[in-house]
Amino acid sequence: MKSIRVIIADDCSISRRLLNKLLKSEPDIYSIVEVENGSEMISRVLVEEPDLALVDVTMPMVNGIDAVKECITFMPHMKVIFITGHNNYALEAFDVSAVDYIVKPINRERLFCALEKAKQAIYYHRQLERAKIENPKPLHDGRKKLVCRYEGTTFYIAFQNIIFIEKEGRKALIHTPQKVIETNETMSSLLERLDVRFIQSHRSYILNIEQVSEINNIGDSYLARFDNYPERAYISKSNFQRVAHYIERLVSIDTNRSSES
Template sequence: MEDLKIVIADDDASSRTILRHFIRLFPHYNVVAETASGEELLQLVLQEQPDIVLVDISMPGLDGMEAVKICKQLLPSVQVIFITGYDEFAVEAFEVSATDYIVKPIERTRLFYALEKARKLIDMAKRWATPAKQPSKRLGIRSKNAIVLLPMEDILFVEKESRKTVIHTVNEQYETTETLNEIEKELDDDFFKTHRSYIINLKKVVKITQVGETYLAHFLNSEKVAYISKLKFHEVQRKIFDMNR
């Protein structure tokens, strides 16, 4: 289970001491910083990127409620547990999406319940988070008086053929007058020049066979093959191994 980082903000030193003591008794929670002011809480949230903040509402200067509103803008994922001597702020606390609201004196069991509630919300947010889909990188080539934009993930290999260059996908091939070296500069790190006449998409290779002094790269769902020189064979093996670790 992952340890969660906690920042404590309370102007009462004895309350901070009690909170630290209780949290040490709970596994997988770690107090990374504490403060007695709302202003410093903002700095700590930016600096420490905590998972949870325990905040007293009544503090001199910037009070806990206003500090939390700003914290939520700085770090929307942070879980907020208010620790206060007053219960009249409970409604306002939940209006700023507080995880829980504990009225002093602080009880160990009540604190643990609040922290576990925060953990469940953090875990839930991670499960439901969908990573942003990265836009497909494309290779732009001039082919037959047209500009073709090929998704790089669709390219199996690029081949030099006499005075032209041919880009191969599973079902198509595209001819261009651009040189192999010009195209190599546009390709990403998945591609490697395996032969003076071939650049291969290493992520698409499913098998390598030896034919005499050279090697052939085979690709998924395709009968096309590309050449790997004897000098490049071991480097190709290493690169493919590193990509699949």
């Protein structure tokens, strides 16, 4: 089943064409996007939300390593394979958790070996996501709190009071009924410390599904609305089915637990 979205970032058109041709022979590849510099890569990753990036290190505008560092702040589970003509950037590449580092000229077997490692990592992450949906932890625990800091102040925010979290520039805004709390922490760092009632619906939004009252379609994306709270949160088109299933699954499980008790 074709399921993996790939972006190729390389300023050499010959390398891009060769990689595109090789990838098209892989049955698991769903779509391939090509870009020729690091700045364009960042912009397209925001839109395409790829599972895997094949990245040259030395590109104009923004180099490959810096582009990847920026991308994984909003796509932390994107896998990366560096493919470059230079062998002296390997340590920096693995500092951003690259799956592999391939030195040009591209060897077909070497590339497919790296692709196989990347695919296994992608499928493993998806299995963990499915397991979290199918075997959730109890939702209603009023003792759970998110601890975060901003400009010398430490906040202790009850999970149940978090409506949604929004990325704004390099800050995250935590929406609660009383106020919006700012923090410099990344979305991935916050999501890791939250429980099963929270899901990333968009590169810039994390929802508390217990707070969602309705979801409206607005063209290529969706808006989540909340009871007694005027602000709205976005759900990307690629995440809509996952979010909808997540909400329905957890609401069903929570209802069954309530009827059994």
